[in-house]
Amino acid sequence: MSAVRDLVIVGAGPAGLAAAAEAHDHELDVLMLDEQPEPGGQIYRSVARVAERRPADVSFLGADYAHGATLVDAASGIDRRQGATVWQIGPAAKDGTREVIWSQDGRAQRVSAHAVLIATGAMERPVPIPGWTLPGVTTVGAIQVSLKQAAIYPTGRLVIAGSGPLPLLLAEQLRAARIPVAAILDTTPPGRLTAAMAHLPLAAVGAPDTLRKGLTLLRARDRSGIPVWQNVSGLRAEAGPDGSVTAVRFRTSSGADERVECDVLALHEGVVPNPQLTRLVGAEHRWHEAQRCFHPVTDPWGETTAAGVFVAGDGGGILGARAAEGSGRLAALAVAHRLERLNESALEFWATRWQMRRLGERALRRLLDALYPAPDWIAAPDDDAIVCRCEEVTAAQLRSVAGHAAGPNQAKAYLRCGMGPCQGRLCGLTVTEMIARVQGKTPAQTGYYRIRAPIKPVTVDELASLSEETAA
Amino acid sequence: MMRFARLPNPGRSRRIVFQFEGEPIEAQEGDTVATALLAASAGATRTTAVSGSARGAYCMMGVCFECLVEVDGIPNRQGCLVAVTEGMSVRRQAGPAVVLEDAP
Ligand SMILES: Cc1cc2nc3c(=O)[nH]c(=O)nc-3n(C[C@H](O)[C@@H](O)[C@H](O)COP(=O)(O)OP(=O)(O)OC[C@H]3O[C@@H](n4cnc5c(N)ncnc54)[C@H](O)[C@@H]3O)c2cc1C
Ligand code: FES
Numbered sequence: 001m002s003a004v005r006d007l008v009i010v011g012a013g014p015a016g017l018a019a020a021a022e023a024h025d026h027e028l029d030v031l032m033l034d035e036q037p038e039p040g041g042q043i044y045r046s047v048a049r050v051a052e053r054r055p056a057d058v059s060f061l062g063a064d065y066a067h068g069a070t071l072v073d074a075a076s077g078i079d080r081r082q083g084a085t086v087w088q089i090g091p092a093a094k095d096g097t098r099e100v101i102w103s104q105d106g107r108a109q110r111v112s113a114h115a116v117l118i119a120t121g122a123m124e125r126p127v128p129i130p131g132w133t134l135p136g137v138t139t140v141g142a143i144q145v146s147l148k149q150a151a152i153y154p155t156g157r158l159v160i161a162g163s164g165p166l167p168l169l170l171a172e173q174l175r176a177a178r179i180p181v182a183a184i185l186d187t188t189p190p191g192r193l194t195a196a197m198a199h200l201p202l203a204a205v206g207a208p209d210t211l212r213k214g215l216t217l218l219r220a221r222d223r224s225g226i227p228v229w230q231n232v233s234g235l236r237a238e239a240g241p242d243g244s245v246t247a248v249r250f251r252t253s254s255g256a257d258e259r260v261e262c263d264v265l266a267l268h269e270g271v272v273p274n275p276q277l278t279r280l281v282g283a284e285h286r287w288h289e290a291q292r293c294f295h296p297v298t299d300p301w302g303e304t305t306a307a308g309v310f311v312a313g314d315g316g317g318i319l320g321a322r323a324a325e326g327s328g329r330l331a332a333l334a335v336a337h338r339l340e341r342l343n344e345s346a347l348e349f350w351a352t353r354w355q356m357r358r359l360g361e362r363a364l365r366r367l368l369d370a371l372y373p374a375p376d377w378i379a380a381p382d383d384d385a386i387v388c389r390c391e392e393v394t395a396a397q398l399r400s401v402a403g404h405a406a407g408p409n410q411a412k413a414y415l416r417c418g419m420g421p422c423q424g425r426l427c428g429l430t431v432t433e434m435i436a437r438v439q440g441k442t443p444a445q446t447g448y449y450r451i452r453a454p455i456k457p458v459t460v461d462e463l464a465s466l467s468e469e470t471a472a
Numbered sequence: 473m474m475r476f477a478r479l480p481n482p483g484r485s486r487r488i489v490f491q492f493e494g495e496p497i498e499a500q501e502g503d504t505v506a507t508a509l510l511a512a513s514a515g516a517t518r519t520t521a522v523s524g525s526a527r528g529a530y531c532m533m534g535v536c537f538e539c540l541v542e543v544d545g546i547p548n549r550q551g552c553l554v555a556v557t558e559g560m561s562v563r564r565q566a567g568p569a570v571v572l573e574d575a576p
Binding site for chain 1: 477483484485502504510516520527534535550555
């Protein structure tokens with residue numbers, strides 16, 4: 001076994017990259033593991049290569065995207081492994097260290113660390129409408145990251161259906177790249193502006209630039225000439241003769257049924273923390289009503305209730321990319337302090353700037369959470385909608401056991417929901433909310449799936465390589 | 473029918489040729505298996521274990537597992553996380569995927 005690392009960072013998005021740069025500044029011995037082929041995470045997907053090889057594309061992806069290249073650069077001094085999927089973080093040993101196990105190039109490897117930072121970010125909230133499993137139905141984020149990573153775009157009729165800042169941003173990026181959009185179905189319920197007004201003053205002080213950009217995006221969409229339907233509900237994707245999506249049906253604000261033909265349907269109802277690793281280590285989670293998802297409970301530095309395991313970025317609760325950098329830096333500072341590379345006053349000194357920034361981003365987020373709440377139908381899918389994509393369990397099937405299942409884990413035993421390869425990532429929140437609703441409980445009382453290692457498929461060869469290996 | 477195209481300004485990206493179901497497919501530097509298959513408009517890339525229905529990539533970020541393919545003989549690889557390399561052999565995945573645990 002090689003020496004114990006000071007810090008293992010999982011995830012090379014803004015949170016992980018900023019944490020790596022900060023940790024490097026304080027001379028921590030860091031190993032960074034990320035499962036994408038390139039650093040950048042979701043917002044800055046592939047940014048270093050795109051800036052170097054396809055500089056013309058950066059102009060339509062925007063200045064916010066270009067900023068990611070400086071982050072990748074700032075973290076260049078550390079030992080970073082791409083294509084490395086972490087599937088186990090073990091319990092704390094007697095000396096407080098934990099073992100982290102990952103797979104890379106068909107081989108599993110492990111390392112021990114004094115601290116682990118989970119910076120695995122967010123995922124788009126599951127949108128269980130009838131037909132969401134059809135080929136051609138995808139997400140707004142998927143269209144966007146594919147455009148960044150590979151400069152590809154749908155050539156047919158693209159319909160964007162959903163709510164939140166990300167659909168607005170995608171619409172603008174597509175407009176700038178001259179890629180047509182057939183229609184936008186905005187599922188934001190009516191009356192949100194009034195509800196959000198209370199949060200406007202603090203957001204305007206805390207994050208004025210982001211707020212200004214958001215308003216510009218909204219105006220650009222409404223002037224783009226793309227047909228926009230407001231207050232849409234009752235989404236339903238329809239299959240064509242070839243089995244892939246051919247149209248989307250929906251209810252308009254006046255209650256009329258409409259149908260729009262499409263070749264690609266991109267859904268989006270906000271993002272939620274990717275819960276796998278924080279759940280795996282047994283950290284306590286709390287239901288966040290405004291964001292309608294679970295957040296891991298942390299101290300102000302990001303340490304979870306699993307000692308020595310920190311979380312930074314959107315994996316700890318949705319605050320956006322700028323706040324992700326801040327929380328990554330704060331976690332790295334806390335680890336440096338604990339390992340005696342920083343004294344108390346230096347810690348306070350370095351932390352202040354990032355704490356201030358986080359306050360500003362929190363104010364903005366309260367506004368966004370109020371403007372774009374997850375719609376209520378998310379928790380009440382139509383009976384024929386598939387809830388668990390892997391095991392093809394419908395909402396009707398889940399409802400039939402929801403009354404007497406003790407919780408999500410028992411529903412899993414009855415129906416196999418959450419037992420496929422995605423391990424409940426795409427049905428966990430729906431199952432929790434549906435059971436809670438039927439039983440008249442809160443999601444917090446209902447709980448969530450128990451998550452176990454390995455959190456990604458592992459081959460027998462990979463397991464065998466683990467027992468032979470000499471450590472990273 | 474879902475079709476994708478590549479923006480016309482490839483910059484200095486290299487071309488890569490790999491095999492899909494035994495046929496050569498041209499990809500670009502930076503492609504994952506999933507983006508390359510979308511660019512080639514390959515359509516659905518797996519069928520489900522339960523009903524045999526067709527699925528295509530959904531999330532493009534590693535969480536949905538709809539992009540599962542066989543890469544160089546190894547099944548259950550997430551196409552959206554695997555970088556395409558010259559000469560790589562990719563096949564559709566039919567039916568059973570891994571079950572990671574047998575009891576909840
Ligand atoms: C598809 C998508 C697109 C988005 N696009 C934008 C955008 O354009 N603008 C914007 O403001 N916000 C966007 N967001 C919101 C996003 O959450 C950002 O705020 C930001 O990316 C969060 O940064 P992060 O560092 O917390 O995580 P991320 O940027 O998500 O980075 C997490 C990294 O961890 C890796 N990872 C996850 N699990 C593992 C594992 N088990 N082992 C190893 N590595 C792992 C991931 O591959 C990823 O590289 C997007 C979100 C999604 C889901
Ligand atoms: S497309 Fe969702 S995991 Fe690859």
